[in-house]
Amino acid sequence: MIEFKDVLKIYPNGTKGLNNVNIKINKGEFVVIVGLSGAGKSTMLRSINRLHEITSGEIIIDGKSITKARGKALLRCRRDIGMIFQNFNLVKRSTVLRNVLSGRVGYHSTIRTLLGLFPKEDINIALNALKRVNLEEKAYSRADELSGGQQQRVSIARALAQEAKFILADEPVASLDPLTTKQVMDDLKRINKDLGITTIVNLHFVDLARQYATRIVGVRAGEIVFDGPVEEATDDVFSSIYGRPVKQDEMLGAKV
């Protein structure tokens, strides 16, 4: 479970990224965060694993405060949280397998990982993770030889190899075409269902959010303005989150 308690985030320039956010996300949920550009979706996601430090309040993950965690404890917390980025964030010059294995570094001593001496078991974990996203045969290709959609699925495999309990995905399909978008979202959904990994995704396509989410969270100006099951997220709700009617280009269907 992830719990935000009175979370406030003020950027050094005075911008309020998050304003008094309180929310609980339960195990196994597939939450989609929606909102206009600049609403605070990324800020919210990145606060969870402390890629961004919050100004005040607290974030609790499975009963432990990541906000108060220091040193090793913080690394342990992060190890449990996989992250998927809009730009995949793979090391392009490294092999796919090495990229996936980099998700395992938190489980081993520094010296072992520096020498690349992962146990056989870890290699299997990594290959299995690749199998889950149907990229087993690409294990020994260089990451930059893969298409965008494939690279994003490698980054999903990295989160799987991490044996993460949570997956945070910040606009995971924003740089993909509609077809690969579907593959990536399907992978995320399947992993969420099969492995029970709590998944939080930032999306800006309304129809995509409706199709995959179990729960929708609407953000505006750093505040949560809607939180409810996907069935309740009607067109009117989206209009109120956006502060205007939903536009055609906010539908993925429009792009196909």
Added chain:
Amino acid sequence: MDALKKRRLSLMKRLVTLIFIIVILWASSLGTEVSISSLMDGLPGMGSLFLEMLPPDWSYFSYVTEPMLETIRMAVIGTTYGAIVAIPFALLSSRNVVKWPVIYFPFRFVMNLIRTIPELLLAALFVPVLGIGDNAGIMALSVFSFGVIAKLAYESIEAIDNGPLEAMTAVGANKIQWIFYGVVPQVIASFVSYTLYCFEINVRAAAILGYVGAGGIGLYLNNTLKLFQYQRVSTIIIYTLIVVVIIDMISNKCREKLI
């Protein structure tokens, strides 16, 4: 109106720059007493020297092979030492690796300071300390290589993609794992390339370090010149040229492969 003003200003700037350059050239030619006419006067002398160098003393080749190998060895060891010390310095000078200016500024300062010392001066400094011979040359080349490689490496570290670094943070990697999995794979190819490039420079530098007593073929060049053995001088020059060309060729091939 504004655009016209701007154009006039930039024209002005160019003119001032041009005048500045001419003045500097003129002043420095006065200072060093260089003139076209004195160059012309020297030409016949150069011609006769050139004739005296022919034909090269072929038997001398085998004699200077040992010092030639020593020269290459100095370059190899110097580059290696320099490259090894450059790694931590380059990392500690990079803003995206070390977030605190109190650390990266001092490291950058030391790096830039060392870079300003020419290798010949370094050799002249090391000879009195380590004695005449290749040790002084190796030390001089190590320090020189360190300066070159650390600077180039730190610049390429600062230019890497931040994405994989963020990903490694998110994965829960500690700082050392973060460097080895996020930074190193992104810069290793250019680092090796810079090291090879520096090695090419070092072979040339090593060939003249003997002038200040720091070992290598330069000592022989100096001696033969002093004794007016110009045919041997030309042997050394040809030998050095061949070695430099071959090493450059191999090194270039390697660097091409790296990209």
